[in-house]
Amino acid sequence: MDDTRVEPVDQGQSTNRQKGGRKGEGPDGDPVGAGAARRRNPGPMNEISESDEVKRRGVRRMKLFATGLLALATVVFAFARWREASGAGAWAGYVAAAAEAGMVGALADWFAVTALFRHPMGLPIPHTAIIPTKKDSFGRSLGDFVGENFLSEDVIRGRLRAVGIASRLGGWLSDPKHAERVTQELAAALRGALTVLRDSDVQAIVGEAVTRRANAQVVAPPIGRMLDRVVAAGGHHRVVDLVCVRAHDWLVEHQDSVMEAVTGGAPGWTPRFVDRRVGERVYKELLRFVTEMRDWPQHPARGAVDRFLADFATELRSDPDTMARVERLKGDVLARPEVQELIESAWGAVREMVVAAAEDPDSELRRRARAALLSFGERMAADPRLQSKVDGWLEGAAAYVVTTYRDEITALITDTVASWDAEQTSRKIEANVGRDLQFIRINGTVVGSLAGLVIYTVSRAVGG
Incomplete structure (x- = not known):
């Protein structure tokens, strides 16, 4: 039941895939159009990095462990049934019920986890391979979510007001070392601007x-x-x-x-x-x-x-x-x-x-620039009215940017996600979160076994 992909390593295998490949795949083994999309849209999400490969190896180890638990539950179930049929005693029924429920839980959770990234066992079951098939929809939903919950005027104003930028900036600028640093940066920027101008x-x-x-x-x-x-x-x-x-x-x-x-x-x-x-x-x-x-x-x-x-x-x-x-x-x-x-x-x-x-x-x-920065910092750190005025300016500027360019920002998220190759995106996401998802399979096996044992025990107690 392990759905670990076996990548072609033999040159002959690679040649065969280039010549033919399965139906619906391109020469590189990608779904038709996926390789072309990746070539058209190169980027971090369309490339598997070395760190991703390390994570994928960790995912494969966790998959083997979860599959091993399923195999163990299967062996225990078979052994318990055999012993029960041989008249070993009541304990065999309890063990068989626990193992059977563990098998069911493991299979159900394997199906649920696999369905996120691909069709289980290659079967085109509806509502499976959710990430590859719903990638663009996820991108639109993510853009809408960010726009509604992070790029709203009320959220921006509330966050900036809670941070108290003016007070912090005033305290920071009132330090002579910080004022000197800002003066140096401003001087460098001024020199650069004057040098660039013809x-x-x-x-x-x-x-x-x-x-x-x-x-x-x-x-x-x-x-x-x-x-x-x-x-x-x-x-x-x-x-x-x-x-x-x-x-x-x-x-x-x-x-x-x-x-x-x-x-x-x-x-x-x-x-x-x-x-x-x-x-x-x-x-x-x-x-x-x-x-x-x-x-x-x-x-x-x-x-x-x-x-x-x-x-x-x-x-x-x-x-x-x-x-x-x-x-x-x-x-x-x-x-x-x-x-x-x-x-x-x-x-x-x-x-x-x-x-x-x-x-x-x-x-x-x-x-004069240093003195002005120091004076401004000291005033802003000590004058609540000035703090309120500066905070109001910053809040107004941020709110203007958010309300004016919110659609462009969310469109950037949506368009970026849409440009990702579906299969590679699925692989990359699985490499980063798949190890934790395998714990669902492990927990499903353990919890299913315990639930099956409890149900069997209660049914025996009630029926007996």
Whole structure:
């Protein structure tokens, strides 16, 4: 009654199977189409691994043991019947009843266990070979079971709420060693991302994005508001001071240039000394004006500059003609190749700076990242409201993934099971659970014997 498969080991046997094989089998001994399906769908469930072979040998040993018990019960039954017929005494009837019931239990359980994986004795009895014939149905049922019992929103939320991820994560991040580890991993990920990105692609994207954003944004009113605030706060005075100082220094250093410019524009009929005196006068007045403007904060020219800037700020905010001219100037500036090259080249500088900061453990970027992680971890470990908020985010994200992609996840289970070869799947499952199933046969033999003994004893007691 042992249903252990005898695999062909002889070359001749193998050749015979390749030439013919039993009806309904392919050249490799598989059911028609099974070998092709396995070749189409290679995978762990379509291959018998070395560990599976070890388990199958264990299953065969357990099958031999269970079959041995059946054979023992058969021998005991025959012997007891013979002794009973020879007038050995009442004990022979008890032994025969126990052995007979053990045989029945062993046969029934052998049939039940074998029917899971194949047709008992090759007979196409209905509702046998359950795993090979119902594999796809099992896959669909498994997918539905997982979807209903593990991928429901209530289950996910309840499980995450019970785990308390935010509290645990906060306690973990509050450890400086863990914060340093996360910082290192983030730095490595950042370096990898920046290395993978092609500079030309990023530069083109940055340039296009900056240009499009600048063209879409009307800049005159914001510039006017900013200039108005600067003038009101006197922030432009430093610029005026710097211009005055630089103008004064330039006049002192370039007196001859100023003189030549004045005398060079004089009429040709004027005497040279007159041109010289006019040039000196103009230079002195210009130098005096700049010096006074530099040293006197209340100089009228400074007030004129203040009024000019204030009026210009107002025009930038309200005068359509001024705003239109500023927008045209903005477009002309952005269209210049030098400006586009400057925008695009900014990415290279930023990338180098970020990569260098990510590689340096003592960089300001790494220090701030560590400090931020530590601070966040300490807050999350101690603040119940923050924990609740983070847990709510995680629960919401997990629930969204589950509710949105549940069908795809369960379809993955169903399609994967459907791609497995039926016979190989049956063999693999039997290799992993068959040893334990043989205990059903063993228990059936033992329990059947005890039940038969009890029934025979009760019937004798009642009938006697």
